[in-house]
Each structure stands twice: as structure tokens, then as C-alpha cells.
Amino acid sequence: MLNREKSLNKAKDINDKELIARGLDLAERAFKYCCVQVSDFYNTLHIAHINSALKSIPGLSLTYDGGYIDAERQRLVISPDYIDSRQEDSELSFLSLEGNVKLGRMNHRDFLGAVLGLGVRREKVGDILLLDASAQVVVAREVVEFICLNLFRVGSTGVAVREISRNDLSPLPPNIKKIRSTVPSLRLDVVAAAAFVESRGKISKEISAQKVTLNWNICTRQSAAVSPGDMISIKGKGRAEIDEVLGNTKKGRIAIIINRYI
DSSP, X not given: OOOHHHHHTTXXXXXXHHHHHHHHHHHHHHHHHTSOEEEEEEXXXXXXXXXXXHTTSTTEEEEEEOSSXXXXXXXXXXXXXXXXXXXXXXXXXXXXXXXXXXXXXOOHHHHXXXXXXXXXXXXXXXXXXXXXXXXXXXXXXXXXXXXXXHOOEETTEEOEEEEEOGGGOOOOOOOEEEEEEEESOOBHHHHHHHHHTOOHHHHHHHHHTTOEEETTEEOOOTXXXXXXXXXXXXXXXXXXXXXXXXXXXXXXXXXXXXXXXX
16 A cells, blocks of 8 residues: 555645645556556656655656657556566547648747647647647647547648657757756755856756756755756756766865756
8 A cells, every 4th residue: 555645744735735746646546547547648747746755655667758859748547566577558649730831930839839829738638849830749649549530730831740769750860958057065065056057046946946956866965966967947047967077176175067058
């Protein structure tokens, strides 16, 4: 039996509690029926909250899939750890929305609005990848047929919708800003302040409020150590990766290079 009370006690507010409760419901069904269960799409912070609450449950396997590496929105795949879950278990489908060249001037909101305007819930839509004259949309498999049959326009422009494979996805390289800085230590609060150009005190408040994740896990320790390859995310601010630690300066500080995703 799952200790629901223990897991729910990790929630910061009612929204987090509802989120974790949905994850626990999936975990209970996975154990009861010895099968794979799949959640809706969640952003990285929501995933971190669920992972923090469920990762210590014995015998439970947690994986995430948004269709491609570094997807912002992903589905949680839960199963007993003796089941070998695979990509198809995340129940993702992939659509290409193709029109004339005018589509290249449309933004993420235009395509999302067109899909949601059909009555599709936001939780059933993953990332939207914008190409020159088309867009690719990751969706839950259960809504793909409905979208294909009913989506004909984005704004005032006609579109043709067709299903594509995972391998057809064309995510653009991330837009990265290189930040060179020196810090007194490799603590989470110190490095995050340098990465997001904020005061250390403000970052400390964000950490205490459970708005900061380290490698996709919520971290509430200001002094948590970071190292090259670690990813720091802050709700509403984006994410940054520790690229290199260059060593000590003459003044005894540590020189680092940070990749800030913008």
C-alpha cells in the first residue's frame, strides 16, 4: 500500500497536493493492475513536484517523455519496476500542421489557440515546434484523431494536418546565452544568482518557496553543491546549465561558464 499521507505532506499548497494526488492515483492503478499508467502533459516544475513525492515509493518506476530530448512538456510514465516500459508506452502522437508560407509568421500562441479552440484540453498538448512554413505538435494519442478530423485553420490560414513519426520531429537548437562569471562557491543559491542575474537573497526565497529545481528535482537546500552538467530551473525564469568550472582566480573566486536558455 502507498503511504498517501506521507507523499501528500510534501505538497506546498492545494495545487501541488492535487497534482501529487493524481500521480498517486496512477501509481496505485499501476500496482493494482500490474501495468503502465500515463499522466497528462506537465511542465518541468510540475514534474519535479511529482517526482519529489513519488520517487521514494518502493517498487515504482518513473520515467518521462515529451517526444524528444529537452522537451518542455512531458508525460509521466508510471509502472511497477519489474515492467520494462518503452517509448510507445507514453502514448504520444505527433502532428505536422502545414499551410502556405504565411504560417512562418505565426507564433506558438496561434497554433496552440487553434488546437485548444477545438475543445482539446491544454493537458493533452505537449510542445509545439515552429518551422519555416509549418508547425509540429506533440499531443496525447487519445486526441490525435479528433484533431486530424477537425483542425482546418490556424487563424485565417488554411492548414492540412497529418500524423508524423517521432523521428520526423525537428526541434530547433536551443537559444543559449553564454554567461561567464566568478562566484565565491559552487552552492546552488550562489550559482543560480549568477545565472539569472538576481540577488542571492531573492534566489534564496525562490529556493525556499520550492520554485527551484536542480536536475529536474525540487531542491530546497541553499547550499546544495552544483557541478558541470547540472541543470537549474526556476519557475517563471527558465533554466540554466553549468557548462564549465574553470578554476580559481587570483582573488580566490571560482570562474565558471553558464549556458542560460533564453
